[in-house]
Amino acid sequence: MAAATPDPKVADLIERHQDTLDRALTAMAERDYWSPYPEFPKAYGETGAEDGKAAFDALLGSVFAVEGQPTDGDLVGGETSPYGIELGVSYPHTEPGALIAALEAARPAWAAAGPAARAAVCLEILARINARSHEFAHAVMHTTGQAFGMAFQAGGPHAQDRGLEAVAYAYAEQTRLPQSAGWTKPQGKREPLQMVKEFTVVPRGTALLIGCNTFPTWNGFPGLFASLATGNAVLVKPHPRAVLPLALTVRIAREVLAEAGFDPNTVCLAAEHEGGTAAQVLAVRPEVKVIDYTGSTSFGDWLEDNARQALVYTEKAGVNTVLVDSTDDYRGMLNNLAFSLSLYSGQMCTTPQNLLIPRTGIATDQGDKSYDEVVADLAAAVDGLLSDDARAAAILGAVVNPGVLQRTAQAAGGEFGELALAPRPVTSAEFPGATIRTPALVKADADKPDDRAAFLGEQFGPISFTVAVENTAAGIELLRRSVREQGAMTVGAYTTSPEVEQALVQACLDSGVSLSLNLTGGVYVNQTAAFSDLHGTGANPAANSAYCDGAFVAGRFRTVEVRRHG
Amino acid sequence: MAAATPDPKVADLIERHQDTLDRALTAMAERDYWSPYPEFPKAYGETGAEDGKAAFDALLGSVFAVEGQPTDGDLVGGETSPYGIELGVSYPHTEPGALIAALEAARPAWAAAGPAARAAVCLEILARINARSHEFAHAVMHTTGQAFGMAFQAGGPHAQDRGLEAVAYAYAEQTRLPQSAGWTKPQGKREPLQMVKEFTVVPRGTALLIGCNTFPTWNGFPGLFASLATGNAVLVKPHPRAVLPLALTVRIAREVLAEAGFDPNTVCLAAEHEGGTAAQVLAVRPEVKVIDYTGSTSFGDWLEDNARQALVYTEKAGVNTVLVDSTDDYRGMLNNLAFSLSLYSGQMCTTPQNLLIPRTGIATDQGDKSYDEVVADLAAAVDGLLSDDARAAAILGAVVNPGVLQRTAQAAGGEFGELALAPRPVTSAEFPGATIRTPALVKADADKPDDRAAFLGEQFGPISFTVAVENTAAGIELLRRSVREQGAMTVGAYTTSPEVEQALVQACLDSGVSLSLNLTGGVYVNQTAAFSDLHGTGANPAANSAYCDGAFVAGRFRTVEVRRHG
Structure with missing residues (x-):
């Protein structure tokens, strides 16, 4: 079944982002340098820096609303900046069962939207995140300790690049089969056999992103956008010390989803206090079919051993x-x-x-x-x-x-x-x-x-x-x-x-x-560039996957065929 | 690192099979009917039927030599035809440790050969299997009980189609990245950063194919050729009641590998008596990194639960x-x-x-x-x-x-x-x-x-x-x-x-x-056509994978990048 004709708002998003998607598909095949997201802070308008700082400052000491997401009324938080300032942001808390219920209710419409609509929605989310790169830079800086310059680049445009790369891979993988194909098999002198076959992408279900402390966006966006672009609902469980960058991400994603006519609960936030066990509880829920995780080897191994109902993508520790x-x-x-x-x-x-x-x-x-x-x-x-x-x-x-x-x-x-x-x-x-x-x-x-x-x-x-x-x-x-x-x-x-x-x-x-x-200039062994370098290989114990290749997206959905006489 | 320049024999194979590979790549994107392997027995020459029967008859009562594969000297066998004739074929037995050692020794050269050489070798194997479709038909008939017509088609050309489809998917997946790419990042008024990046496919290791009783070739070829084409050595463990079709396959694969300059032990045969435990023993060997299995749900579940060092592709039982x-x-x-x-x-x-x-x-x-x-x-x-x-x-x-x-x-x-x-x-x-x-x-x-x-x-x-x-x-x-x-x-x-x-x-x-x-003509719900229909979805308990999609091949290898200043 072809995806339903998108509503005009979605059609508009598809048109608006088509060139970027096409260019990303070319870039990931050619592997030359490319990015649609400028990495220099000054590229974001005369008042960009000021506005971003003001937006960040306005978050400090606030209750971070996630409109429309169910909550049990509790507030959680406690992030402290490695720069010594008080963040004081608190987030609504939701019981795992209520989160899963909300995601499961949102899932079918998103699953039915089809690859083109989903890619466009994801690119709109990334575009809005990009426009707020200064705000994200402060949020990343004060949760991870990255210096501002790095928080801006790695936490902003470079993370967005990795998100876009995942969307492009997901789109390419989902469109390898035509939506519909004729099949005509000659039968000698008899009439040929004729069939019409339709291929529909079926997402796995609900996906869980377990964020890390040091690179909440850079390490979070690949899995988040790979799962979302392949039609899964996504539950974002940030590291308790680095909630804010992913909470902003979730809020923007929900805004875009709602504007495009989807249930905002397609992306939910699972915030918790430090020391909470939400990740363990959520990871083994039967509804959770995909998990992306960056963090310690011990919890990564635990996930691989215990979350058997899910595909588990892990980046763990290593010795470089x-x-x-x-x-x-x-x-x-x-x-x-x-x-x-x-x-x-x-x-x-x-x-x-x-x-x-x-x-x-x-x-x-x-x-x-x-x-x-x-x-x-x-x-x-x-x-x-x-x-x-x-x-x-x-x-x-x-x-x-x-x-x-x-x-x-x-x-x-x-x-x-x-x-x-x-x-x-x-x-x-x-x-x-x-x-x-x-x-x-x-x-x-x-x-x-x-x-x-x-x-x-x-x-x-x-x-x-x-x-x-x-x-x-x-x-x-x-x-x-x-x-x-x-x-x-x-x-x-x-x-x-x-x-x-x-x-x-x-x-x-x-x-x-x-x-x-023999790196002796301005490229460092620590850094990889989206659309060109692979981050990790998945071939040694440090990670079971890489950003980004076909294997990172191919398992996040399946294909159902409907055939009939043509 | 680009694959080494192939030796002239491999270059010749690449040239010989390029058109078939290209056509297969087109077919799997278009999903219309296509096959390079005629499904009518008469298409195989005037004496094809006779020659095939004679070749099969010559196997009866024989010791099936696997030249060059280590053996402990024991012979195993005991296949009985559902048609009541005595097969009496016995196969050399090899201890698991000796098999793994032989495969591990053969593996590096095959891993280094690169996608094009491997696809060509696989297509040559399939071409030789195809030429012997009549002999395979008898072997399939007398191990599975399929009627001759079905054994010929499903066990012959249709199985070969599925094998070729897997090779084409594997080739496409391995060549999504260029072997080498330049990367030039502008630096404003300064000199641009320039790098050269090489991408090399790294196979997982040794793969294990666990064959089934009813469709040894049709259900065996996808996994066998997907693993082989992605550079893994492959150990073929046939069902003890359906050894002959896969033993023939292994022998042909080894002949082609040897002629092309590779170690024939890149593909080995693990034959055993009925009731043997080779599958259990081999499946948990640390060297075994990929497993393809068709059979009972109980053993499929056991594999998924216990062969944790491997990617496990299973097709199990279901209720249609x-x-x-x-x-x-x-x-x-x-x-x-x-x-x-x-x-x-x-x-x-x-x-x-x-x-x-x-x-x-x-x-x-x-x-x-x-x-x-x-x-x-x-x-x-x-x-x-x-x-x-x-x-x-x-x-x-x-x-x-x-x-x-x-x-x-x-x-x-x-x-x-x-x-x-x-x-x-x-x-x-x-x-x-x-x-x-x-x-x-x-x-x-x-x-x-x-x-x-x-x-x-x-x-x-x-x-x-x-x-x-x-x-x-x-x-x-x-x-x-x-x-x-x-x-x-x-x-x-x-x-x-x-x-x-x-x-x-x-x-x-x-x-x-x-x-x-609404099937009312010459297409049946039981049948799927390679290059067009997916067999299974991987989205319900009957199977965790499908023939054939990107997910079936993408995990069988990883990619290693080498970069330096350009």
Whole structure:
């Protein structure tokens, strides 16, 4: 059955966003740079920055209304900014049963809307989110601790890019079959057999997004929009420390849905206090058929083991490695690595943790460098990058939560090993209450069991290890094993040797991780660009899926065929 | 990393099969009738039938060599033909550990070959299987009990179609990303950022195909070729009663692989005696990353619950329904249904089991018919279709195994309810030892608990129920619930009412099953055509996947990216 003719409002949305959708489909096939969402704050109008700040300020201390969503009357909240300001936002609470009931009631009309209408509604949601990128930047900044510049880009346009990418993949996947097809089979001299066949996308049901603390929008939008664009109702369960960016998202989605004639409860918000168990309760509800999750390995594994009624897409912990063999741009390498380690205080799932360096040293364009020289030069590069507190704060952002702060203190106290660079507090003039730390560089030896125990576990936060390895070959083996056993979102490497490069590529193919080679300029191993780079591979323990590929969307719906004589 | 330049033999295969692959890609997008494999036995040369029979006869009583595959020296076998002839084929046995070791050793070169080379090798395998369709027909006939005509078509060209369809989907999915792409991001007045990115398909690992008794090739080829084309090594574990068709397949695959320069152990055979536990043992091996299975619900559920290291694609049991509301071609409907119930003695996973008929009767072009008249007329239609033993045998085939025979005897004894049509033995002149039965039609009432218990369970084999329902609306509700709870591979319906049709379509969308409407000619609800019809939906308990869609192939590989400055 073809989708019903959309009502005029939906038809208008389809027309309005058709070019963007088409361009996104081209971009994801070509993989060149593209984005419809400007990444520079100044692109958002003369008063954009001011208006966004004002909108954010107006949220502080408020009750965040989610019009039309059932609630039990309780209010939950308690987000605290890593920058030390009081957020004081409270959100309506809803019992899981009432949430599921609302989603199930909303679901059929959305399921029947068809891929084109759903893509258009999703693109309108993204367009409105985009227009409020300044407001989102503040919301992301004050829940995650990202510096404003990063919160604006990664939490705004780059997250929107990933959302749009998911919508485009979902649209492409749902339209691989025609809505209707004739089938004529010759029968020799007899009349041919003739049939008409109609193909209808059937969404799975209700989807659950379990948000994370550090990248609520960037890691949340792919799953949210993939599920929504494939016709599932979506329940958004933010991390209790990072509710606001996803609450804004839900509210905008509900506005657009309602304006387009759909039940706003197609997207609902499940806010809760820190320490709540909504995720566990919701994840095993029989109505929940798709789950997207970013967070700890332990809860990700729990979801995979227990939410058996659902397709579960997880991004969990990992240990990211950079192998340093040789370079023809020593300075560029050091600066690139220093930035990678410092950006958002190492609190990215893509930040390198272990830098493997041959204990016999490396060849560079500035002569051979011993292991100790490389470590010292890297420490100096980080130190130099962060020498000015204002600049440091703009790169580091703030420490996202007490767990990371405690780990940083352990590193500072030498618990993980000898320090090549001690972390230090940084003061923000704008936010005197901010908790800001520079990264710790810990020296380690791949052949010492205590060291291995430290650097082979994920030490999430501003803690990296300069790991001495016997030689490059031993480093590649360690890399391969560590990716296979601990998982990794990223691997980087520096080498001028084609043989080493070949061995590295093979190790990454074997262990299932993507590789950034010889980054010495303005591209960092931590960053991936939508429509071009895959984020994660789904081929090692760090994640069972990637942003974004066919597998990320193909299972979120099924196809039902109706056939009859033509 | 782009796949290495293929060696000349592989390049030749790519060139030879490019047109077929291109045509398949077009067909699966257009969904019109297409097949490169003729379905008429006479299309295979003047001596094709004779040569195929001779080749099959030469296999009887032989030891089936699998050159180059490790073996422990034991021979296993024991297949018995439902037509009463002795097969006497024995197969080399290999310990699971040795099989896995051989596959793991073969895997890397196949994984590195790239999508184009793999598609070409798969198409060559299919072409050679196709050329031996007569030999396969005998092998399928004498392991499954299918009549020769069906064994030829469904076991030969139609199975090959499904294999080719899987190869084409796998190729399309693996080539959605370019092998290499440039990325240029403008930086205002500064030099743009430039990167080169390479995307490499990384297969999951070793795949396991667990074959079934009734359709070893038709149900086996999709998973086998989907896994192989996506670069996985494949271990073929046939049903102990239907080894020969898949053993032939494995031998041909190994020949082609070896000729193309690959390790023949990329495809291995795990033959075992009936009652063996190879499937359970192999399914939980850590190296096994993909499993395709067709068979009982209990073992399918066991696989889903226990083979957690693998992606598991299952087709299990279900209860298929046909709802009869009204028709403008009563005779056509009766004949069509009679054939559907009789074909291969109801031993298709797609055979209708429950025919729901309003107890108040139905409207037809031949006047209103009471429930009893419809049942009597259907029984007469079946009886008429099968009145001649030779013709009956050509439609019915033979009873596949003692379990089905016993169930048929229970039906004949009235254990499932009052008989509208008693099953009777049919004698084959050609195969006096064949076990052939006509279908039983059992009368049932949807409102009687004992009847419900009988018809709501899967009674696999030549047993169908004419279920009296209160009215059409009650029938639609029963259909919806039965699909949701028991699962179904197919639903059929007859109605002249647009309102009833709409309600039926909605019930099928809700419960996730495909619908064949008003079939009165040469297309049957049991049959689906590759490149056009989906087999199963993956949206109800009968199967978690479908032949063939993006979801069937997208998870069988992952993508690793390597990027560097451009």
